[in-house]
Amino acid sequence: MKTLTEPVGGKAVDQRRRLVLAVPLLGLAASQAWAGGGPGAPSGGGASELLQSSRLLMGTRVDMSVSLHSASIGRADAELAMDAAFARMQRLEALLSRFRGDSDIARIGEAAGRSPVRVSQQTMVLLEHAKAMHRHSGGAFDITIGALSRGWSFEPGHQQAPGKAEISQALSLVNMRQLELDPLAGTAWLRQGGMALDLGGIAKLPILQAGLNSLRDAGVSNALINGGGDVLISGANRGQPWRIGIRDPNAPQQLLGAIELQGRGVVASSGDYERAFMRDGKLLHHVLDPKSGWPTQGVHGVALVAEQVEAVNGWGTALMVGGQGSLSSFARRHPDVAVMAGISDGSHWYAGDMKQRLKPLAATRRAA
DSSP states (O other): OOOEEEEETTEEEESSSOOOSEEEOOOOOTTOEESTTOTTOOSSOOOOSEEEEEEEETTEEEEEEEEOTTOSSOHHHHHHHHHHHHHHHHHHHHHHOTTSTTSHHHHHHHTTTTOOEEOOHHHHHHHHHHHHHHHHTTTSOOGGGHHHHTTOBOSTTOOBOOOHHHHHHHHTTOOGGGEEEETTTTEEEEOSTTOOOOOTTTSHHHHHHHHHHHHHHTTOOSEEEEETTEEEEEEOBTTBOEEEEEEETTEEEEEEEEEEEOEEEEEEEEETTSSEEEETTEEEESOBOTTTSSBOOSEEEEEEEESSGGGTTTHHHHHHHHOTHHHHHHHHHOTTSEEEEEETTSOEEEETTHHHHOBOOOTTOBOO
């Protein structure tokens, strides 16, 4: 049975299977073979040049596809490589999740106001990137919203919005200047007690990249990893470009079009319909404005296409927080990133070569 909340934009939000902005279009034959027995894997399966496996990571479903077309690695080795890639992603998630008491992020919050915490090199690199993102985005991107995030819940059957007094109190604990990093000592410190970190807007892409790197290290050169609408690719899909469908942020049940990627590439996306519910006629969603404490307004969703994760990581959240006025300045400073944004007035905003990349589909075609 599906769990449905109040209708959003005339359509019910399926909280068991969240809508995401980017959807791989693999064009698989009925004889597709699956590795790993992940969710949705059919039983049996004949000979195929595409292996696919799914696992639950970071609170979402992560799908991995490996093309064996002209590969130097056999099926059995490819399946082992996929298992190893998932294991590497799980290890990194264990460091970065605020929901695990033994993670670096949770330990930093536990010691807030008391003492610095020694963290892994991977965590330090990501925290330094988050600091840089805060500067480059004019404060729109802020990982010190952890105390604010605690008051919100978007899980099915447990939706919760904090009151004004609770938000005001939490906002007093949002301050990136209070996050002190010492790369030489390998420590991170939240100087004010009660503060907490939330890496939800910046951790997923590096985790997916770790999985893709693991596949590459094992000799897999043609692969795609999709985690909740963020998609990374390498090589090709059975000799053809990987195709990724892009939802219309203003009508998320529909595909706006598809883009093709080959060699190396990433599609990063963020949308206000991914985790959301209606309350008193207002759409409340998971992308929070660190200045107001409330969900962002003005931009329904953003899709960013680039060659490298570093070019786009964190910017989906930052642009939704910054609103329509932040799009042009981002495009000027990042001409190599293709951008599509759905605006609350129903229009679409494009930059870079996104219009050229986006191949139109039939308007009535529904996203899988």
